[in-house]
Amino acid sequence: MTDPEARSTAEFTAALRAHEDRYWHKHPLHLRLHEGRLAPDELRLWIANRWYYQKWLPQKDAAIIASCPLADVRRRWVRRLADQDGSEGRPGGHAQWLDLAEAAGLSRTEVVDERHVLPGVRFATDAYVAFARTRPWIEAVAASLTELFSPALMRTRLTALRTHYPWIAPSGHRYHEARPDTATHDAGHALTLVTTHCVTRAEQDAALAALGFKCEVLWSILDALEHEHTGRGR
Ligand SMILES: O=C(O)c1cc(C(=O)O)c2c(n1)C(=O)C(=O)c1cc(C(=O)O)[nH]c1-2
Numbered sequence: 001m002t003d004p005e006a007r008s009t010a011e012f013t014a015a016l017r018a019h020e021d022r023y024w025h026k027h028p029l030h031l032r033l034h035e036g037r038l039a040p041d042e043l044r045l046w047i048a049n050r051w052y053y054q055k056w057l058p059q060k061d062a063a064i065i066a067s068c069p070l071a072d073v074r075r076r077w078v079r080r081l082a083d084q085d086g087s088e089g090r091p092g093g094h095a096q097w098l099d100l101a102e103a104a105g106l107s108r109t110e111v112v113d114e115r116h117v118l119p120g121v122r123f124a125t126d127a128y129v130a131f132a133r134t135r136p137w138i139e140a141v142a143a144s145l146t147e148l149f150s151p152a153l154m155r156t157r158l159t160a161l162r163t164h165y166p167w168i169a170p171s172g173h174r175y176h177e178a179r180p181d182t183a184t185h186d187a188g189h190a191l192t193l194v195t196t197h198c199v200t201r202a203e204q205d206a207a208l209a210a211l212g213f214k215c216e217v218l219w220s221i222l223d224a225l226e227h228e229h230t231g232r233g234r
Pocket residue numbers: 057093143144145146147149150153154179
């Protein structure tokens with residue numbers, strides 16, 4: 001039976017896409033990064049902290065797979081693990097992010113041992129992983145829909161890195177060169193899942209809340225960094 005209160009697919013999609021206003025591309029730290037106004041140490045701190053978000057993504061995605069009863073969804077979603085972890089002969093996003101860290105003058109050791117990770121970044125990222133572990137799988141899929149907005153941001157960032165931070169070796173740019181296309185495909189798949197499986201008003205509301213929560217996770221990550229950069233963190 002259809003829910004008379006449910007949004008049409010077009011209305012629901014528009015409501016999801018409207019979350020772009022809350023996405024972290026507008027955060028002051030991203031704006032400063034894009035304008036070339038981050039000092040080398042500030043950029044390095046951003047890279048080391050963004051690693052912490054990145055490193056948890058496969059475990060977040062494994063949590064979605066673990067709670068999803070649908071084989072078709074699991075079969076497609078599992079690709080996300082190799083996209084970050086890599087597979088035989090193919091480096092994944094994690095290796096590419098560590099290349100960026102090295103190209104920017106950080107050692108792999110100091111990134112991987114998380115010595116630069118700020119408490120706020122840890123709390124925000126951990127909250128996203130906990131969400132995926134505890135909420136219905138489709139809500140965690142909805143939370144991943146910030147990726148609808150990430151390709152444009154990553155392309156802007158790549159141009160900014162090349163233009164304003166030429167001291168970063170080109171070997172560091174592979175992540176940002178490769179990821180926007182993958183993100184576009186992944187986000188398209190996730191959007192189809194959410195619009196197909198969230199058919200009642202309550203399910204749609206839960207998906208919208210999940211995406212709102214995720215926007216806050218990302219925004220909080222940058223707030224923690226901005227606080228540190230402006231010297232109020234210590
Ligand atoms: O660099 C970025 O700004 C950015 C943003 C996001 C995002 O919007 O969540 C992701 C990524 N990158 C990314 O690289 C990535 O693999 C990714 C996975 C997810 C997710 O929630 O499943 N978001 C993102």
